[in-house]
Amino acid sequence: MIAKKSRILLLIICLTLIAVYFLPVWDISLEAPQYPEGLGFQIWLGKMSGDLNTVNGLNHYIGMKKIEPDSMSELKIMPFILGVLILSGIAVSLIGKKKFLYVWIVFFILLGVAGGIDFWKWEYEYGHDLNPTAAIKVPGMTYQPPLIGTKTLLNFTAHSYPAEGGIILIAGGIISVLVGAYEFKKSKKQT
Amino acid sequence: MDKKSIKGLFVLLLTCLVIFAGCGKSKNKGPLVESDAPSKVYVEPGKYDEFYAFVSGGFSGQLAVYGLPSGRLLRVVPVFSQNPENGWGYTEETKPMLNTSYGFVPWDDSHHSELSMKDGVPDGRWLFINGNNTPRIARVNLSTFRTEEIIEIPNSAGNHSSPFVTPGTEYVVAGTRFSIPVENRDVPIESYKENFKGTLSFLKVNPSSGEMDIAFQLITPGFDYDLSHAGKGPSDGWFFFSCYNSEQSYSLLEVNASQKDKDFILAVNWKKIEELVAKGVGKEMAASYVHNVYDDKKHSGTSETRKSVKVLYPNDVEGALYYMPCPKSPHGADVDPTGEFIVGGGKLATVIPVFSFSKMTKAINEKKFDGDVEGIPVLKYEEVLAGEVQQPGLGPLHTEFDDKGYAYTSMFVSSEIVKWKVDTREVVDRLPVYYSVGHLLIPGGDSKKPWGKYLVSMNKITKDRFLPTGPELSQSSQLIDISGDKMKLLLDFPTVGEPHYAQAIPADLISKNSLKIFKIEENAHPYGIKSEKDARVERKGNEVHVYMSAIRSHLTPDNIEGVKVGDDVYFHMTNLEQDWDIPHGFTIMGNQNSELLVMPGETCTIKWTPKAPGIYPYYCTDFCSALHQEMQGYMRVSDKNSSVQIKFNSNQGK
Incomplete structure (x- = not known):
């Protein structure tokens, strides 16, 4: 069985994850002198917010595709997947079986990795799939934003970092792994 | 008088002239400002003034x-x-x-x-x-x-x-x-x-x-x-x-x-x-x-x-x-x-x-x-x-x-x-x-x-x-x-x-209350359009209504035919931008009216009555983008009795 404090911690992690529904997960911001007021957009579980129209308007010069949240299937399934994660996490905490805990942590990690790969792939396509009739063509230039970090794209400096929701997810994942490791170590000692 | 004293006198005279001229000038220029005056009125680039003054014209x-x-x-x-x-x-x-x-x-x-x-x-x-x-x-x-x-x-x-x-x-x-x-x-x-x-x-x-x-x-x-x-x-x-x-x-x-x-x-x-x-x-x-x-x-x-x-x-x-x-x-x-x-x-x-x-x-x-x-x-x-x-x-x-x-x-x-x-x-x-x-x-x-x-x-x-x-x-x-x-x-x-x-x-x-743009979704202008897809030209008798959109860096439609001499052409231009300080302008050759200057999210209308057949270029008058100079169009004006029908392009799928 999982220790009581681990179960409580797991429950707290799951309840905290609910906040991710109400917070932006990822923040992409662009810096250029003519945008003193800032420019950027945020990715939420089920939507995107911010200056999408402006970014789309600017990107048409270099032939990038429009970012259209309505056509992104990820935004439709992510709220559902997080729900499964939270509910199963709560169940694991209530049942208290170690095996379930390990499976749940692996599920959590896999979700994180899949999310990261999917995001990178989207960024890659977004940055590489350029309209050949675009007005501005810079030989050899592609416009893939960084997965995490900062990169210069023509006259813009692009920053891509987790927002509040993303920070909660990452922190939740790390703490879950630590809980798992603690439980694993404990059970090894016992044997 | 020797040459030297004449020269001396001349210098003296000149000096007096300069002094008096100087006096005359300074009389009208008022008191000198104090040495800290420049720093009191200097507003650094990028910094703002302390007050707005609203001065009647x-x-x-x-x-x-x-x-x-x-x-x-x-x-x-x-x-x-x-x-x-x-x-x-x-x-x-x-x-x-x-x-x-x-x-x-x-x-x-x-x-x-x-x-x-x-x-x-x-x-x-x-x-x-x-x-x-x-x-x-x-x-x-x-x-x-x-x-x-x-x-x-x-x-x-x-x-x-x-x-x-x-x-x-x-x-x-x-x-x-x-x-x-x-x-x-x-x-x-x-x-x-x-x-x-x-x-x-x-x-x-x-x-x-x-x-x-x-x-x-x-x-x-x-x-x-x-x-x-x-x-x-x-x-x-x-x-x-x-x-x-x-x-x-x-x-x-x-x-x-x-x-x-x-x-x-x-x-x-x-x-x-x-x-x-x-x-x-x-x-x-x-x-x-x-x-x-x-x-x-x-x-x-x-x-x-x-x-x-x-x-x-x-x-x-x-x-x-x-x-x-x-x-x-x-x-x-x-x-x-x-x-x-x-x-x-x-x-x-x-x-x-x-x-x-x-x-x-x-x-x-x-x-x-x-x-x-x-x-x-x-x-x-x-x-x-x-x-x-x-x-x-x-x-x-x-x-x-x-x-x-x-x-x-x-x-x-x-x-x-x-x-x-x-x-x-x-x-x-x-x-x-x-x-x-x-x-x-x-x-x-x-x-x-x-x-x-x-x-x-x-x-x-x-x-x-x-x-x-x-x-x-x-x-x-x-x-x-x-x-x-x-x-x-x-x-x-x-x-x-x-x-x-x-x-x-x-x-x-x-x-703190200054508006940056007009929200396009709140645009309730009877001739306004919310998307480029709605750009069109409609004839009502001898009135021609052009529902035109402007967004970097094109006007839609940018080819219009079927307008006739004597038609009252109304250009209703909607600026679809939602970005701060990106106005678009509009004018057409021979326009006996002012230009339009349309703020983001706004619709403005100018009336134009062509007097002779021909091709009339129109363009954006506000330097809006790197491709501003490409933001242009042509209107064909035909004779009163011509049978050319209203025709325009939509720029869709380009």
């Missing part, structure tokens, strides 16, 4: 907005005059704003700007400005910096003592400079005394929308009502109007209206009149005047004609009107921040009279009258006077106040600003200005809480203050530091038109 008919202390021109807001630069008064949407009972009027003379107030302090919501020639009041919205409303004043000529507001912006007033027959009609000019009247209009201001409505009009003796200010604090509920030409002359006024020692300040108890009107006093008089309103969701103005106005005569409002004698031909009627003192600016007087509100009410209660004028009691001068400022200078015009108990009066004739202590009427400082100051401003200087840091002297004569530009010069303003005991000149700057009254307000009261 005078004969430009517009409103100029400056930053203080830099004196930088931030913007000219078109109000009463057409402005081809952005289509004001040329577009189909803004033409109704310049409609009057006389028809379309493209110009006016805008004299006084007045900020709306809350609890006697400017609140930064709206700015009122008067049209003097074709009597009107305009209201500018200070979140859009656009003229949102213009109302005409009936039974008025020369709307000069306007548009001053009560401490809570309950009312804005309009008083006549010219008396005329009320219900204007054909009468002999000699019948002035019998037929000519002044009118003082009180316009109720809607506290949420700001819309103005004439609540009542007082028909007053036929003098020239010049300026006014509302009472505040203890004198809240009263309004004070200066008037000259109590001689009631109608010719050669410079002599004939300058005979009496004293004219008047008319004290009006508007709260009392408001109560009487609520009880049904006064009668509706037939009139015809327009009320024009601009809606920033429909992006369109509408003009409606109103047919009646409530008028009141002095005998309807007994106990609400009193004349205070005031030396001589007064201009300003200015109330100090405490509300106790009323300062008359007798422009031909040798003193500045300061009236006491508490003495005035006492004199009224004790009936200390000196006869009456057409039923309006005249109070005894010495019974209402707090005191006079002795030997202030020549030609006192207008007084504003700081927050330390001092008053500052502009002296037109002696070309100086005079600082005096309100409670003792003692002159404490004077500063020459260049040249011949009219009005002056202190931020909040006519309110309960002046921000007494700067004073701007708006001078009527410029002459040599700037590099010459031929016979026609811009007017000159001077920024003066009034934070210390002594006034210090800081800066000269040129102004637009001919400023009269102006006001200033701390910048953050306005900048």
Whole structure:
């Protein structure tokens, strides 16, 4: 069985994850002198917010595709997947079986990795799939934003970092792994 | 004389010449500014000014907005005059704003700007400005910096003592400079005394929308009502109007209206009149005047004609009107921040009279009258006077106040600003200005809480203050530091038109509310479009409506055919951008109208009637993007009898 404090911690992690529904997960911001007021957009579980129209308007010069949240299937399934994660996490905490805990942590990690790969792939396509009739063509230039970090794209400096929701997810994942490791170590000692 | 002494003499002569020439020059350039003046007016690149100054444009008919202390021109807001630069008064949407009972009027003379107030302090919501020639009041919205409303004043000529507001912006007033027959009609000019009247209009201001409505009009003796200010604090509920030409002359006024020692300040108890009107006093008089309103969701103005106005005569409002004698031909009627003192600016007087509100009410209660004028009691001068400022200078015009108990009066004739202590009427400082100051401003200087840091002297004569530009010069303003005991000149700057009254307000009261774009989803213009997909051309008889979209960097449609000579073509251009400061413009070759300048999310319409067949290029006039020069199109115009059908492209799928 999982220790009581681990179960409580797991429950707290799951309840905290609910906040991710109400917070932006990822923040992409662009810096250029003519945008003193800032420019950027945020990715939420089920939507995107911010200056999408402006970014789309600017990107048409270099032939990038429009970012259209309505056509992104990820935004439709992510709220559902997080729900499964939270509910199963709560169940694991209530049942208290170690095996379930390990499976749940692996599920959590896999979700994180899949999310990261999917995001990178989207960024890659977004940055590489350029309209050949675009007005501005810079030989050899592609416009893939960084997965995490900062990169210069023509006259813009692009920053891509987790927002509040993303920070909660990452922190939740790390703490879950630590809980798992603690439980694993404990059970090894016992044997 | 030998060669050497001749040479010596020559050098001496030359030296004298240089010295004298130097003296002559410096005489006109005024006192040198102090060494810290540059740092006091220098606003670093990217930093903002401390105050917005709203300066009336005078004969430009517009409103100029400056930053203080830099004196930088931030913007000219078109109000009463057409402005081809952005289509004001040329577009189909803004033409109704310049409609009057006389028809379309493209110009006016805008004299006084007045900020709306809350609890006697400017609140930064709206700015009122008067049209003097074709009597009107305009209201500018200070979140859009656009003229949102213009109302005409009936039974008025020369709307000069306007548009001053009560401490809570309950009312804005309009008083006549010219008396005329009320219900204007054909009468002999000699019948002035019998037929000519002044009118003082009180316009109720809607506290949420700001819309103005004439609540009542007082028909007053036929003098020239010049300026006014509302009472505040203890004198809240009263309004004070200066008037000259109590001689009631109608010719050669410079002599004939300058005979009496004293004219008047008319004290009006508007709260009392408001109560009487609520009880049904006064009668509706037939009139015809327009009320024009601009809606920033429909992006369109509408003009409606109103047919009646409530008028009141002095005998309807007994106990609400009193004349205070005031030396001589007064201009300003200015109330100090405490509300106790009323300062008359007798422009031909040798003193500045300061009236006491508490003495005035006492004199009224004790009936200390000196006869009456057409039923309006005249109070005894010495019974209402707090005191006079002795030997202030020549030609006192207008007084504003700081927050330390001092008053500052502009002296037109002696070309100086005079600082005096309100409670003792003692002159404490004077500063020459260049040249011949009219009005002056202190931020909040006519309110309960002046921000007494700067004073701007708006001078009527410029002459040599700037590099010459031929016979026609811009007017000159001077920024003066009034934070210390002594006034210090800081800066000269040129102004637009001919400023009269102006006001200033701390910048953050306005900048925090400033709009950046119009939201496209809120665009309710009947010819507006929300997406490029809706761009189209429709024919209705001989009218052609082009629903055009503009977004970086193309106009849609950009090829139009099937338009015929004599068609009335309406270009309704919607700017689909939702990004700050990305306007698009529009014009077409041979356009006998102004351009369009369309803000993000807005729709504007220009009418064009082609006169000959051919190809007519059109383009975006505002450098919007790297591909601005590509933002263009062609219209084909065919002969009247041609069978070419309407055809346009959609730019879709490109």
